[in-house]
Amino acid sequence: MAAVHESVLDAIGGTPLFRLARLGAGIAAPIYAKAEFLNIGGSVKDRAALSMVLAAERDGLLRPGGTIVEATSGNTGIGLTIAGRQRGYRVIAGVSDRSAAEKSDILRAYGAEVVTAPTNVPQEDPRHLFNLVRRLAEEIPGAWLANQYDNPANPDAHIRTTGPEVWEQTGGRVTHFVAGVGTGGTITGTGSYLKEVSGGAVTVVGADPLSSQYGGGDGSPWYVESIGHFHHPETVEDRWPQAYRSEVVDAFERIPDREALLTARQLAREEGILAGPSSGAAVAAALRVARRLGPDDLVVVLLPDSGRSYLSKVHSDDWMRQWGFLESSDGLRPLIDDAGPLVTVTADATVGAALEALGAAPGGVAPVVLARTAWPYGVSATEVVGSVSREALAAALADGGAKPDDPVGALLGPTLPTVGVGQSPAEARAELGEGHPGVLVLVDGRAVALLDRAQLAG
Template sequence: MWYNNILETIGNTPLVKLNAITKHVKGTILAKIETTNPGNSIKDRMALKMIEDAEEAGLLKPGGTIIEGTSGNTGMGLAMAAVVKGYRCIFTTTDKQSKEKIDALRAFGAEVIVCPTNVDPEDPRSYYSVSSRLEKEVPNAWKANQYDNLSNTKAHYEQTGPEIWEQTEGKITHLVVGVGTGGTISGTAKYLREKNPNIKVWGIDTYGSIFKKYKETGIFDKGEIYPYITEGIGEDFLPKNVDFSQIDLFEKVSDKDAALMTRDLARKEGIFAGNSAGAALAGLLQLSGSLKEDDVVVIIFHDHGSRYMGKMYNEDWLRERGFLKDEKLTAQAILKKRGEQAIVTADANQTVLETFNTMKSLNISQIPVTQQGMVVGKVTESDILSALLENPALKSSAVEEISSKPFPFVDLNTSIDKISGLINKDTQAVLVEDAYGKINIITQYDIINAISEV
């Protein structure tokens, strides 16, 4: 058996029991692994459905251009379908999205325009507004509008819901879904509740989003809105695809808990999923006290971990945000092991000879160069030697004349791996500002010492 094209492979994704992370949770916890779709996300389902419905309605014509504001996954589904069906794609996205997602869209030949995150949806710079403007300006264009296009919800009513009902043999008691556009949770819940009105539906939200408060109070509170890191869930407006009547409650999950749970999924369950999967599972654990032994919970894992390699799966990224404990040596740990040590610097106006004598007396091979207390460069023994061999008269010149670019600055939470990667034949040290604003230097010798003491 074969398929006529890649679009025919969308859907029929597996349901997998979680074991390690949920071992203390009552009930059976099953994950719907949407990463097995050809575009590695659940968005393939609704992307194709939106296109097919638009074709049927005459909104998307042969040779047309598909325009959409997307964080990456919907764009991937649309771009994949566009390749097969012969359409052009222009996508707008936000600057908080991972580079991997944007690169993936461009790999399919799509044009991607990156817009600022921290602006209102109505702002002309927002990715919503830019996509709407392009729809008017580009000839023969159709905007998918995943947030308000109800074909999104329809796709999950027709596909995801029936799959889950069949796979659980109708035993599902709870559906847990991270909510972004709302199509997945609304369509899936609608189908399942037609089969069994007693099924509980839990939406997972993030801090900085308005869904939870709106569900509980009916108030759209702009005070709830602020920037957040978690991708794929939460919004600062109300998409038409979010059917609040189908959702029993919303649970908010912090950026940190979502990121660390995403990482734990790979390490403890062997499931390489995206950020919204971590958020959804963390939310389920927060609500797990209400579960019973005979409950069957289905949690949807929307997309693949490969789109988050520079974020949730990058330890330095996690450390920089204070999400990860000091499992490896960091700049802070190296300084602590070394103990208090005053940094020696050379003023930019002192002579090359004075600088060399300072280095010689203290037996150091490199020295930062400062100007009015700011680090503006560095000088090494080899810099001085090369300069004097070329022109001995330079020994009376200001050291800034022979200085090179400064040592790189690193954060206190920067790992030893990253620091080691920065140190090479041209850069013999890094600088780090401690919690009190004092500048410290870390050399290769300090790193070796710290490792040998572990």
């Protein structure tokens, strides 16, 4: 008989495990997915949200008529809104401008007030999302900032619920637990419980975007929402979440965006599980781990949220092509293979240094980037801040508008249009239009080549 609850909050937790029989075919170790998208708010964050609200009430931080404020990529805000509205609070969710639009729509549907702010700026920047919500919490009487990144009630939710569920559901047979790392609460809480109850026998593996700093990346942007640790090159003090305890994680599997996104799509098409991109990253990591194991091992991978929040992104063929995650036979791959290395100019370069770099740029045009990264395919498209041309710089030097030692930043042109490697030359020409000297081609969301009009004319 199905359970009967007096409140939707009573339905948080108790999510099932599904064996990934198709994706795990031919692998000796069984892989079971914990379906956290079946929580009432659609994600694992319902657990932490309810835990944080109850703890704040218990500690006198949240009182009747109060306001819950939080910075969120979406899921924690949804959980806080459900819990908060059920218990009579106003909820203000600060959402990253990089989050899927569906998440803001869902937040509003549940009754949250949504404000949007950037996260791709230095942490000290007053425009940063975290600084925005802190100001709101200080200015609004009776407001409480949930602060999921540093709130101990976040990992505690998983010590009390998620970990015990995994142990009970597997009859204590789980040997490896795999999860993404965002705030760190889920992997810290669940992992620490499983380690303790198993006498240290359970191995905890973090699934991390390739460029995330948790697993040793350079901190440059990636396209899988809700996990990883980003580091803006101009950030002065890099603060890591207190909810994350690095000693709980035994190893990381660093997953490229393309592998994560395509695995999320496979989950839907082969396993009947419509999950988000961070679930794709976690399953990709779990598959890697399981291939190294035997039949006596058992892998549990946590699927954080539903793919319904990402229909405009990972589950959209158009979006995947536009950002260079899907390729096609009539795409731009042959043209970029012939284009040569992408020439870039950093935003802090001088006019003289930029002119020297532009000597090797086809058409004398190059994108200006915030910082060059160690990424094997090129610079991050999200770090492109404009463009610069040899013609414009030479003219500025000739008429005295600039000197060779001046910063190039004052002479930036507009950001060049972008197309994905899977798009056709005709689509690239359409983006080029009449006013741009070239288009940037993206592979896995990062600029790898610049194609000018002559290269696209064929």
